[in-house]
Amino acid sequence: MKNLRILALALVSITTFSSCSSDDDKATLVNEEEVITTINATLTPQGGGTPVVLLSRDLDGDGPNAPIVTASGNFTVGAIYNGTVTFLNELTNPAEDITAEIKEEGDEHQIFFQQTGLGTFAYNDKDVNNRPIGLNFVYTAAATPATGTLNIVLIHEPNKAGEGVSQGIITNAAGATDAQVTFNVTVQ
Amino acid sequence: MAGSLCAYSQNTISGSVTTTQNKPLDGAHIHIEELHAMSNPDGSYKIQNIPAGQHRVVISYIGYKSLDTLLYITGSTRLDAILKPEATQLQEVVLSANNAVPKNVIHEQKLKTETIEKYSNASLGDALKEIAGVYTLKTGNNIVKPVINGLHSSRVPVISNNVRLEDQQWGTEHAPNLDINSAGKISVIKGASALQYGGDAVGGIVLVEPVKVLKDTLFGKTILNAASNGRGGSISSSLHKGAEKGWAWNAAGTYKYMGDREAPNYVLSNTGNRESNFAGDVKYIGSDYDLSASYSFYDATIGIAKATHIGNVSDLVRAINSGRPNVVEPFTYDINAPRQEVQHHLAKLNFNKRFSDASTLSVQYAFQHNSRKEFDIRRGAFTNKPALDLTLVTHSAQADWKKETDALTLKSGVSGSAQKNDASPDTNIRPLIPNYSKYDAGVYGIASYAFSDSFTAEAGVRYDFSKMDASKFYQKSRWTNLGYDKEFAHFITGDFGSQWLTNPQFTFHNISASVGIRKELDNGMQVLANASLAMRNPNPSELFSDGLHHSNGTIELGDLRTDKEKAYKFSATLLKSNGSFTFEATPYLNLINNFIYLAPTEIEYTIRGAFPVYRYRQTDALLAGLDLHTNWKIASNWQHNFSFAYVYGQDTTKDQPLIEMPPLNIANTIRYTKENWHQLFLELRSEAIFKQTRYPNNNFNVDLPVNGELVSTPVDVSTPPAGYHLLHFNSGITFNTSQKSTVTVGLSVLNIFNTTYRDYLNRQRLYTDDLGRNFQLQLKFNY
Missing domain, CATH: 2.170.130.10 (TonB-dependent receptor, plug domain)
Incomplete structure (x- = not known):
């Protein structure tokens, strides 16, 4: 009998402490500041003309929806373009421009342009170690009409001293991919 | 000096500790002055290195009257102790050569x-x-x-x-x-x-118990370790004050400091770790009760190999194909991202009371505070911000009652717990595990009856109630993608633009049961057989996971529809514990209904690139296997140990192997001991791990840029690595530094041949090799 009483007492005390625990554990909306949702590569013809804007937007971040990838127009055979790449986080309001941060930490980032037959990409900026970042570049379109894919890849903590890396060859870059977008491009 | 040491080591005492019903007492304490030992599950014990002559021997076990006797020890002396429950005042000493017969039906x-x-x-x-x-x-x-x-x-x-x-x-x-x-x-x-x-x-279940000392004594132990692989070591010290009555306490602390580990061919960068731990308890032992308070703290910083951090599937493919980690830096003690910082506090109050009718009641309350911060490689300002920051607080209370009469043992108890998880939003990353509260309550009863000296049967049943209440944001796109918009609309409590705030709630009622027998066969062998029904509720990860896992480059998705698992397990153990050749063989069959597992289902594209999506699914599973262990005392100085384990895991619904089943593994140990040479032992251990040939093919193809073109590339995440064989050496020698203290020097070499290998159940196997050779020196002081 005595045992039963003690057991009952234990049960009562358990119920008491569980029922008095507070209910203020609602989740707080997380401010996703680090996510890259948008990549914008704007290529302006040297000597003027309408820029070509390559845009990739993924407004649900790592959610199930795939990025929406667009190109505003085609490139002209043999033309030379001054290019810039910007990175945005449009999950925050107002949208956050991550480009400045990448520039500031230029020695920990590099952008690679992977393609074949579309022409040549040359870096037009430098980090503190005189190695390219790729936020600014010069694109020389192919001399003959071509269509293909252009991959723009942002690598975090690449081995920038790796062989060929400063020439834009990704093979020895290692690091982790922060962004990777494939654009369908036409040179005509 | 040497002569006297030799005289010490020639005398041993061994025997068994049992109850008056001839049940073995597992974990009884045997003290001879400063020497002490604990009995094994079959009640057997052994103490070596005793100076010849008359000694006071104390054998104690909680709830039983201690045996305290003077004994003349010379050569190999056998002392079989039969302890009576505390309530009776009698004590008895039986010197015999009989082996005790264990009655416990659970092995x-x-x-x-x-x-x-x-x-x-x-x-x-x-x-x-x-x-x-x-x-x-x-x-x-x-x-x-x-x-x-x-x-x-x-x-x-x-x-x-x-x-x-x-x-x-x-x-x-x-x-x-x-x-x-x-x-x-x-x-x-x-x-x-x-x-x-x-x-x-x-x-x-893994059971871990602190040191229990029931004799009036104070003793301590300090272990110093140094390891070549990781170029660090640890120090661990403990002090124990035992008592038969009155105050007893334990205190133990450990500090560990290790740098980068090394594989045979390269440094595993960022694999150092640190640990600072403390555990202590105070106990007051009264005539028929005891009261104790204990506290332990575990604090670890664990480096995760930098090479395993990947951004997307392209990186994963590069890692798999190169066969070498993409980051190999010079050795360092520094630990950067990725890393885990984990702290665990556990405080407990416990009260035990023994009643005159040979029953005991134990009531306890425990508090646990667990904090986990995971740091990932992040950009700039986020470098020092954890990517995951969870705090899990658990209160639990339980009362257990036990009564032992001649043939019948009854056990019963109730338990309850309240748990709260808090996911910090300051990480700026949507948490993988949400905030939740969970309440559990359980009640059980177990009866065991000895039908004869050689046959015992046991049956038990348990009921558990569990209620979980979570608060989580879902991206609206994910919510719809998972089909929750139709089934779980009632969980939505708020609309925050692109996200829903939801309040998923779950209630579970579970029944578990177990029956078992233990039968002693005529030839000194015993057979134990057990059948059990277990039910496991889905854990927070299986229900709620929702996001990117950087360490394996996958998007992991839980499922709110996940139901509880039901497992029917049948096992038998054949034991032979006497003679120079002993063995235990345990065949088993585990049938699991609604087995929860992760399976790749599709590829998703984000701005980071492509990721395979792994979802928690349920199926029916069958696990069957055999565990075998033998010990052969070849000669007085030579011993051989063998262990073998094989498990066959099959998804019976899809008729394919289960993922991540341990491969066939066999270990052989040869041990040489020379007791009269400072208890010298030399041991060679061989571990053979075979290649797992049964695995589901979860490989997938993904479009990856190759020279500017998107090429469909196969990603082999399924094929298990080759089998491997490792050889380890271990040795030890003990010196008596005074009447009350000894020093043991241990030298071991792990992976003697510096073999390069990867293990199927190492989650980093796609990125790096496993550990290379490691020399370890250990100094142990007993005082």
Whole structure:
């Protein structure tokens, strides 16, 4: 009998402490500041003309929806373009421009342009170690009409001293991919 | 000096400790002055190195009257003790050569103190691997989880000091938050038959108990370890004040400092670790009751190999194809991202009361505070911000009652717990595990009856109630993608633009049960047979996971529809514990209904690139296997140990193998001992791990840029690595420094031939090789 009483007492005390625990554990909306949702590569013809804007937007971040990838127009055979790449986080309001941060930490980032037959990409900026970042570049379109894919890849903590890396060859870059977008491009 | 040392070591005392009903007492304390030992599950014990002459021998066990006698010890003396319950005042000494007959129907496999000390510089998981049928699931080499008969994590609860460890055990890269050095006893029960600890141990239970000393004495132990691989070591010290009555206490602390580990061909960059742990308890022992308070703190910083951080599938393919880690830096002690910072506090109050009718009542309350911060490689300002920051607080209380009469043992108890998880939003990353509250209550009853001296049967049943209440944001796109918009609209409590705030709630009622028998056969062998039903509720990870896992480059998705698992396990153990050749063989069959597993289902594209999506699914599973362990005393100085474990895991619905089943593994140990030469022992251990040939093919193709073109590329994440064979050496020698103190010097070499290998159950196997050769020096002071 005595045992039963003690057991009952234990049960009562358990119920008491569980029922008095507070209910203020609602989740707080997380401010996703680090996510890259948008990549914008704007290529302006040297000597003027309408820029070509390559845009990739993924407004649900790592959610199930795939990025929406667009190109505003085609490139002209043999033309030379001054290019810039910007990175945005449009999950925050107002949208956050991550480009400045990448520039500031230029020695920990590099952008690679992977393609074949579309022409040549040359870096037009430098980090503190005189190695390219790729936020600014010069694109020389192919001399003959071509269509293909252009991959723009942002690598975090690449081995920038790796062989060929400063020439834009990704093979020895290692690091982790922060962004990777494939654009369908036409040179005509 | 040397002469006197030799005289010490020639005398041993051994025997068994049993109750008046001839039940073995597991964990009884045997003291001869400063020497002490604990009895094994079959009640047997042995103490070596005793100076010849008359000694006071004390054998004690909680709830039983201690045996205290003077004995003239010379050569090999046998003392079989029969202890009476505390309530009676009689005590009895029987000197005989008979072996005790264990009556427990549940087979508990215990690690020897020597084994626990051998892994002083490693972890609980590493030590448990010495038990046949226990494998390890690793993330690198510092995060080690036990796998029992092919199952791990939520299916293998760890009970520390009679408290179920709530340390976010659901995660495959969350190791038990426990210092192996604070353990006095570590054992494994395979399956869910020990209902007093819960009804959800689909795989098995790991029991860790602190040192218990019931004799008026004060003694201590300090272990110093140095390891060549990792270029660091640890120090662990403990003091124990025992008492038959009055105050007793224990205090233990460990500090560990290790740098980068090395594979045979390169440094595993960012794989150092640090640990600072403390455990202590105070106990007051009265005439028929005792009251104790204990506290332990575990604090670890664990580096995760930098090479395993990947951004997307392109990086994964590069890692798999190159066969070498993409980051190899010079050796350092520094630990950068990725890393885990884990802290676990456990405080407990316990009251035991013994009644005159040979029954005992134990009431306890425990508080646990678990904090886990995971740091990832992040951009700029986020470098020092954890990517995951979870705090899990658990209150639990239980009352257990036990009554033993001549043939009948009754056990019953109730338990309840309240748990709250808090996911910090300051990480700026949507948390993988949401905020939640969980309430559990359980009640059990177990009866065991000895029908004869050679036959005991046991049956038990348990009921558990569980209620979970979570608060989580879902991206609207994900919510719809998972089909929740139709089924779970009632969970939505708020609209925040692109996200829903939801309040998922779940209630579970579970029944678990177990029946078992133990039969002594005529030839000194025993057979134990057990059938159990276990039910396990889905854990937070299986329900709620929602996001990117940087360590394996996958998007992991839980499912709110996940139902509880039901496991029917049948096992038998054939034991032979007498003679120069002993063995135990345990065949088993585990049928799991609604088995929860992760399977790749599709590829998703984000701005980072492509990722395979792994979803938690349910199926029916069958696990069958055999664990075998033998010990052969070849000659007085030579001993051979053999263990073998094989598990066959099959998804019976899809008719394909289960993922991540431990491969066939065989270990052979040859041991040479020379007791009169300072208890010298030399040991050679061979570990053969075969290639797992049964695995599901989860390989997938993904479009990756190759020279500017998108090429469909196969990603081989399924093929298990080749089998491997490792050879280890271990040795020890003990010196008596005074009447009351000894020093043991141990030297070991792990992976003698610096063999390059990867293990199927190491989550970093796609990125790096496993550990190379490691020389370890251990100094142990007993005082």
